[in-house]
Amino acid sequence: MGTRNTRDAIVEAALDLFNKDTVAAVSTNHIAREIGISPGNLYYHYRNKEEIVRAVFDRMVGDWDTVWQLPPGRAPTASDLARTLERTFELHWRYRFFQRELLALLTRDPQLRDRYRAVYRQRLEEFTVFAESLAAAGVIRSSIESWFTGLLEGLWIIGEHWMGHLEIVGDPSDPAQVRRGIQVIVAVLDPHLSDEFFADHSQEGPNP
Amino acid sequence: MGTRNTRDAIVEAALDLFNKDTVAAVSTNHIAREIGISPGNLYYHYRNKEEIVRAVFDRMVGDWDTVWQLPPGRAPTASDLARTLERTFELHWRYRFFQRELLALLTRDPQLRDRYRAVYRQRLEEFTVFAESLAAAGVIRSSIESWFTGLLEGLWIIGEHWMGHLEIVGDPSDPAQVRRGIQVIVAVLDPHLSDEFFADHSQEGPNP
Structure with missing residues (x-):
């Protein structure tokens, strides 16, 4: 494998193992064995597990990058909102280890926490622009008032802590339960959604 | 101190120390020293730290017991909702160590997790009855539909993970930020609240 491919394979294998077990239970040896390279080769690419966790985090950030972006050159529709919610919970599932261990990971690694906070601020801005555009396009009903930020x-919080919630009172290894997070989001959004949303996407609604 | 008083003092001191630091950082010796008893005396009452954590949890459950109960013998009002939200976030503050370390504590102690799950089910029932009564009394606008459960x-989730959210992107040691959780709850509830609520409790609203 080339350097690039080996780095990718390490990140991919780490993500898979972290999801199956916990970050604490997965060692660098474990990851090396999974892709058939020597521990020495792994250490050539990543000095320790923290660096691998950060690399997985960076890949996650990249995968999220386009999710809450507006469609280029046109107003967003009810379908855009539905698809964006779908993609959101698909990524929550794909990177489920991260939400499950959110607090512990960010507490242990201040560098990761700083990156997370920067991403949080950026996402909340994108999120706000997306919601404002939906309101302007009549997909959601609310006028933009100051409580909008609170909403x-x-x-x-519901999106980001859904896996933690399932960890405590449900089953975070069941994709159907993970997907149910969409219904909770739609239930909260319900009074703000236009009839258009429910006409086009009744299957996304809380009464599937 | 009598046996009862000593047990109470241990729980009280443990809560205080857990809030100030973390559960992991507080030892039983630490707790014994805080209230001026010998480690042997402490072990006479609680065999280990896990038992003390469970005792603090039981006290918390007791403190919560009346919060989401309906006022006896009359329909709930907008003031009842406002006071209930106040009390909710007061207790989140009083037992802030618990929310901060929620996942870790429940993962480490399956016995505690089982108790927590039972309490969760009970609270969600009380919560639902409270909300249904508010709707029946016209304090909140929604008719009871199936998405109500999702809401x-x-x-x-917002209430239970607010401290975790502050831990990551804010300051969980600042009572003003903890209290701001009420505004987020009110923002989500906003379309469901009657004018009566905002007329009587504009100071609780998102535009104080």
Whole structure:
């Protein structure tokens, strides 16, 4: 494998193992064995597990980058909102280890926490622009008032802590339960959604 | 001190120390020293730290017991909702170590997790009855539809993970930020609240 491919394979294998077990339970040896390279070769690419966790985090950030972006050159529609929610919970599932261990990971690694906070601020801005555009396009009903920020922060918390919630009172290894997070988001959004949304996407609604 | 008083003092001191630091950083010796008893005396009452954590949890459950109960013998009002939100976030503050370390504590102690899950189910029922009564009394606008459960689950997650959210992107040691959780809850509830709520409790609203 070339350097690039080996780095990718390490990140991919680490993500897979972290999801299956916990970050604490996965060693660098474990990751090396998974892709059939020597521990020495792994250490050539990443000095320790923290660096691998950060690399997985960076890949996650990259995968999220386009999710809350507006469609280029046209107003967003009810379908855009539905698809964006779908993609959101697909990524929550794909990187489920991260939400599950959110607090512990960020507490252990201040460098990771700083990156996370920067991404949080950026996402909340994108999130706000997206919601404002939906309101302007009549997909959601609310006018933009000052409590809108509170609503968006509430929706962020539900999304970001859904896996933690399932960890405690449900089953975070069941994709159907992970997907049910969409219904909770739609239930919170319900009074703000236009009839258009429910006409086009009744299957996304809380009464599937 | 009598046996009862000593047990109470241990729980009280443990809560205080857990809030100031973390559960991991507080030893039983630390707790014994805080209230001026010998480690042997402490072990006479609690065999280990896990038992003390469970005792603090039981006290918390007791303190919560009346919060989401309906006022006896009359319909709930907008003031009842406002006071209930106040008390909710007062208790989140009083037992802030618990939310901060929620996942870690429940993962480490399956016995505690089982108790927590039982309490969660009970609270969600009380929560639902409270909300249904508010709707019946016209304090909140929504008719009871099936998505109502999703809305309540969303509100629960915001409440229960607010400290975790502050831990990551804010300051969980600042009572003003903890209290700001009320504004997020009110923002989510906003379209459901009657004018009566905002007329009587504009100071609780998102535009104080």
